[in-house]
Amino acid sequence: MQTSSSLAPGTTIAIVGAGRLGRVLARVLRAAEIEVLGPIGRDDRIPDADIVLLCVPDASIAGVAVEARSHARFLGHVSGATALADVDFSLHPLQTFTGTEGAEAFRDIGAAIAGRTPAARRVGEELAVALGARPFAVDDMHRASYHAAASFASNFVLTVLDSAECLATAAGIPDDEARALLAPLIRRTVENWTTSGAAAALTGPIARGDEATVARQRAAAAEAGIDDLFDALAAATRAIAARRTAVTPVTATEESHA
Structure with a gap:
């Protein structure tokens, strides 16, 4: 993989933590012809390096940082939520990983960067570019909001999808078939949101004011034991629908398929 990284030739990077992200980082940086030491297990001796990057759980960062x-x-971590109190810089890839990804794992994804000094921040930016990612700045003051956004976009989406699968199963559709049938709808919804935002992309009974259908859906959710989640999502969806109708009113016959 060729990159336009401005990391100095011969820069050495030690990766501490052999979990999913540590393994992928080591693989991709080596593919970019950067000298990588590790990933180092948490009980192994940390080698000397130009950059030591901690890929350990957030609760372990402070303790490992003392040793490293x-x-x-330059000492960095890959946490999106943890401040820079114990390191010089942070680099948080805005992506989810399994640990098996190849050399293009970071290509064109975002990477949140912060540094305690301009030089430390440049190190984070150069690492992001070496990985093929697009660096963007997130300071300590805004970490909680940024990381919550990432959780909503990934973790909480899975919670919603699991509930959709549960309801489809209750309708008599086998689990694996339910995922296959729902996946095209999910992909198109994400594409529409990417292009236009949630208010413009919203369809379904709440968007068209069909409260009778919403009530039937809630009853099905209650039978599946997820009525509290349904209520919370319905309330949030009504707020989105209100933003939409404030711009373009939706008639009762529009977009009735979903």
Whole structure:
């Protein structure tokens, strides 16, 4: 993989933490012809390197940073939620990983960057570019909002999809078939949101004011034991629908398929 990274030739990077992200980072950086030490297990000795990147759980960062500090010119972590109190910079890839991804794993994804000094921030930016990612700035003040956005876009989406699968199963559709049948709808919805935003992309009974259908859906959700989730999502969806109708009113016959 060729990159336009401005990392100095011969830069060494030690990756501490052999979990999913640590393994992928090591693989991709090596593919970019950067010298990588590791990934190092948490019980192994940390080698000296120009950059030591901590790929450990958030709760372990402070303790591992104490051990790693004397081995690094620049010390960083890959957490999106943890501040820079114990490191020089952070690089958080805005993506989910299984640990098996190949050399293009970071190509064109976002990478949140922060640094305690301009030089440390440049290190994070150069690493992001070396990976093929697009660096963008998120400071400590805004970490909670940024990381919550990532959780809504990934973790909570899975919660909603699991509930959709549960309801489809209750309708007599086998699990694997339910996922296959729902997947095209999910993909198109994400594409529409990407292009136009939630208010413009919203369809369905709440968008068209069909409260009778909403009530029947809620009854089905109650039978599946997810009525609290349904109520919370319905309330949030009504707020989105209100933003939409404030711009373009939706008639009762529009977009009735979903």
